[in-house]
Amino acid sequence: MPIAPRALVSPPLFMAADCRAIDRHWAAAHPTTSLMERAGTATAELAGTLASESGESVLILAGPGNNGGDALVAARLLATQGFRVVVVNRADPAHLPPDAARAWAAWRESGGTILADIPPSQRYSLVIDGLFGVGLQRDIGGEEARWIEAANGLNCPKLALDVPSGLDSDNGRVRGCALRADHTLTFLGLKPGLFTADGPDYAGQLHLDTLGIDAAALPVTPGIALTQLESRHHLPARRQNSHKGLFGHVGIVGGASGMVGACLIAGRAALQQGAGSVTLAVLDERVVVDYLEPRLMFAVPENLVDAQPSVLAIGPGLGQQPRAHALLETALAAPCPLVLDADALNLLAGDVGLAKQAARRTHPTLLTPHPGEAARLLGASSAGIQANRIKAAQRLSTQYHAHVALKGAGTIIAHPDGRYAISTSGGPWLAQAGSGDRLTGMLAALLGQGMDAGNALEAAVWLHGETASER
Numbered sequence: 001m002p003i004a005p006r007a008l009v010s011p012p013l014f015m016a017a018d019c020r021a022i023d024r025h026w027a028a029a030h031p032t033t034s035l036m037e038r039a040g041t042a043t044a045e046l047a048g049t050l051a052s053e054s055g056e057s058v059l060i061l062a063g064p065g066n067n068g069g070d071a072l073v074a075a076r077l078l079a080t081q082g083f084r085v086v087v088v089n090r091a092d093p094a095h096l097p098p099d100a101a102r103a104w105a106a107w108r109e110s111g112g113t114i115l116a117d118i119p120p121s122q123r124y125s126l127v128i129d130g131l132f133g134v135g136l137q138r139d140i141g142g143e144e145a146r147w148i149e150a151a152n153g154l155n156c157p158k159l160a161l162d163v164p165s166g167l168d169s170d171n172g173r174v175r176g177c178a179l180r181a182d183h184t185l186t187f188l189g190l191k192p193g194l195f196t197a198d199g200p201d202y203a204g205q206l207h208l209d210t211l212g213i214d215a216a217a218l219p220v221t222p223g224i225a226l227t228q229l230e231s232r233h234h235l236p237a238r239r240q241n242s243h244k245g246l247f248g249h250v251g252i253v254g255g256a257s258g259m260v261g262a263c264l265i266a267g268r269a270a271l272q273q274g275a276g277s278v279t280l281a282v283l284d285e286r287v288v289v290d291y292l293e294p295r296l297m298f299a300v301p302e303n304l305v306d307a308q309p310s311v312l313a314i315g316p317g318l319g320q321q322p323r324a325h326a327l328l329e330t331a332l333a334a335p336c337p338l339v340l341d342a343d344a345l346n347l348l349a350g351d352v353g354l355a356k357q358a359a360r361r362t363h364p365t366l367l368t369p370h371p372g373e374a375a376r377l378l379g380a381s382s383a384g385i386q387a388n389r390i391k392a393a394q395r396l397s398t399q400y401h402a403h404v405a406l407k408g409a410g411t412i413i414a415h416p417d418g419r420y421a422i423s424t425s426g427g428p429w430l431a432q433a434g435s436g437d438r439l440t441g442m443l444a445a446l447l448g449q450g451m452d453a454g455n456a457l458e459a460a461v462w463l464h465g466e467t468a469s470e471r
């Protein structure tokens with residue numbers, strides 16, 4: 001799908017296929033300039049600053065492809081700088097790709113040796129991981145798995161080249177095992193797998209080296225790393241001469257018996273995020289006031305849509321009783337932006353008719369599933385969703401013509417036009433009951449204040465992570 005170029009602050013994300021296309025393009029246009037030489041130079045430069053002062057050798061693990069070639073270039077340059085270097089590589093030099101074969105030859109010509117295994121019980125000042133990069137094709141086993149386990153057990157800094165070996169650069173999944181890096185030096189551009197699922201735990205501190213290629217010369221890709229809010233995520237300044245009616249009337253449906261808190265959390269978050277007014281349609285009719293947040297209004301759930309809210313959110317603590325089902329059916333017909341969360345998503349997953357009604361909506365629809373809810377919606381397992389979070393979010397977005405936030409480490413925001421963002425804010429301190437309800441409220445408030453649906457979802461996810469305090 002062609003994606004229109006955008007003025008971006010957020011850095012673009014490159015899938016492995018994009019990297020291969022860039023590589024081919026570069027090689028055709030610049031047959032005499034090796035990107036590998038540049039990658040190796042950047043590696044040696046960073047490695048020199050990371051290696052401990054112990055004077056012990058730098059252990060370089062090199063693989064059978066161009067990632068290994070980058071490592072061999074770095075080995076040569078580090079040795080030239082006076083570092084003692086131990087290179088381990090069991091690839092057949094006759095089967096290396098051309099650039100890596102040249103790097104191998106240059107290393108050997110410079111007097112370097114190549115070991116077939118990691119020398120036992122030696123100490124190192126640094127490990128450089130050049131086993132596998134974006135060319136990882138299957139789970140790692142055998143000798144390479146043993147090397148990775150051994151490297152993970154070494155008490156020295158570890159620098160991964162491009163991506164930690166074993167981490168799938170497209171989706172952040174660990175393929176068998178992966179190197180736990182303290183630093184990852186990634187080349188050309190950022191890879192989505194560094195930001196979601198297991199990526200952040202394995203990549204450590206990220207460094208980007210563009211290899212001297214101007215960002216404008218790279219292809220436009222549909223993904224971005226949402227590292228900060230852009231101007232499109234900001235609401236216009238409020239005029240002095242304004243009133244509450246300009247900032248949205250948010251309706252939130254949920255709060256069945258035993259789960260009222262979910263609705264209260266969402267309502268309070270919506271007010272904190274600047275909604276003009278918030279009405280809770282709480283299914284448990286015993287609750288008619290929030291004494292800690294008395295600005296919240298309460299309505300009979302069946303009457304809420306008639307009150308014409310400017311945005312509706314349904315799901316926090318909703319339950320899945322027939323009454324909840326009927327309320328969802330009514331909400332799906334509401335002529336305003338609609339946020340579907342929690343049990344609203346579970347109800348959709350269990351009723352094809354409701355799902356079709358959701359997909360036919362003409363006003364914006366936004367879904368905020370966690371992996372369990374996404375699994376139910378897609379008829380998959382949670383593990384299946386986590387194995388490719390971007391694809392799962394995009395499938396839901398296409399299926400429901402909706403903006404989708406697939407929550408969890410590295411929340412994916414997928415849009416119906418094919419664009420996606422991975423939020424870098426937040427962290428595991430958000431993993432607590434009620435956290436998602438807060439996101440729903442914040443999102444509804446931004447929608448109520450008139451922000452475009454796709455931008456509101458990105459902004460809400462980013463702010464939700466950014467404003468949650470780390471304990």
Ligand SMILES: NC(=O)C1=CN([C@@H]2O[C@H](COP(=O)(O)OP(=O)(O)OC[C@H]3O[C@@H](n4cnc5c(N)ncnc54)[C@H](O)[C@@H]3O)[C@@H](O)[C@H]2O)[C@@H](O)CC1
Pocket residue numbers: 019020022023035036039063064065066067068069070097131132133134135136137138139140141144161162163187188
């Ligand atoms: N423009 C680019 O794309 C550039 C790429 N460079 C480097 O090249 C890397 C990509 O190189 P390649 O495409 O050669 O791929 P890799 O070096 O990542 O790995 C491919 C090799 O590993 C083997 N392999 C894959 N999975 C395996 C597994 N689980 N067990 C055992 N063997 C496995 C493949 O058969 C192939 O021989 C990048 O990550 C980066 O480090 C740099 O040289 C700079 C420029």
Ligand SMILES: Nc1ncnc2c1ncn2[C@@H]1O[C@H](COP(=O)(O)OP(=O)(O)O)[C@@H](O)[C@H]1O
Pocket residue numbers: 342370406407408409410411426427428429430431432433434435436437438439464
């Ligand atoms: N490990 C994590 N890293 C970053 N964010 C997380 C992590 N675990 C949970 N979160 C965030 O916390 C929120 C949890 O939402 P959800 O699972 O719906 O909880 P609840 O339904 O109990 O409110 C989501 O925004 C999710 O992205």
Ligand SMILES: [K+]
Pocket residue numbers: 067129130131132133160161162163164165
């Ligand atoms: K690597």
